[in-house]
Amino acid sequence: MNSMTVTRTSPVQGAQKPQGTWSAQEQAAAQQAAISAQAGQGGLEQQEGQTLSLEDQAAQLQPVRQNDPAGLPQENTPTLMERMIEAQKKAKEQRDKFRIPKNTRYGDRAIEAYARLSRARRQSDVSAAASYARRQIAQLKIAKRQDDENAPRIQAAINQLQKAVVRAGKKKRDLNREELTEARRRRAAEKDQTAEAYRLRQELRRRQKLRMIREHGYIREAEIDERHQQQMAATRAEFRSQLENLAGSTGDPAVKAQYAAQMAADGTAAAPTPPEISIEA
16 A cells, blocks of 8 residues: 655645655744644634633622512612612611600690699599600600700709699599589488589589689690790800800810819709799699
8 A cells, every 4th residue: 555645835835745755944944834823813702702801800899789570670679779779768767766856845745744734634634644744755765865955944844744643543532522522412312302402513613613623734834944045044044055155265264164063064064943833722
């Protein structure tokens, strides 16, 4: 069998001749051309790989959306950042709902408690008015820790509400005595004891009239106390402003010490006792 002769194109002369007849120069040129061809093919593959990796990175940077059951993308699905912002808004609204407003008329709560107590005609109504006063006391104690500037006014309102709870108990006893007097009057009327029935009716009216006067006095007392606390708050604010200006304009350590002592006293001092009105029967 004849042997097959391998022929290649010489890179030097451009003519085909057997590889065994190549000179050393031709063989070196052929090896260099093969290396260059392999390097060019590898560069193209590397460039194509880099292009694909950049496309993958661009796809990862796009916001991820969930698909609906039909497989179509939902454009209105919120992203993670949108959900976080919405959660922060809801948390802020929840905090604002339970936040006690500052610089309110704290004395109005005591006035409202006395108004409810005055309108009460049954013992159940009196118990409801006392429960309202106790709830307001609990809320004002929380407000006192949050609002140091108006602490004396808040304490004065707490004192009035505590009085309202005590006076609610007194009104229950008064209503009980009035019911007993009314029952005695009815028995006297049934026995044709006209004089005794008339006396008991007059006594009942006198008790009711005195109780109404006393309860209106409660409201009047709370209103006077509220105005007094407003005046005292304005006086404290003016005095505090004068001390602050004086401490800022002069570098006297004694003035600064007095200013610091006044600031501490405003937050811890008890509310001054307002003018008392005697309304007890």
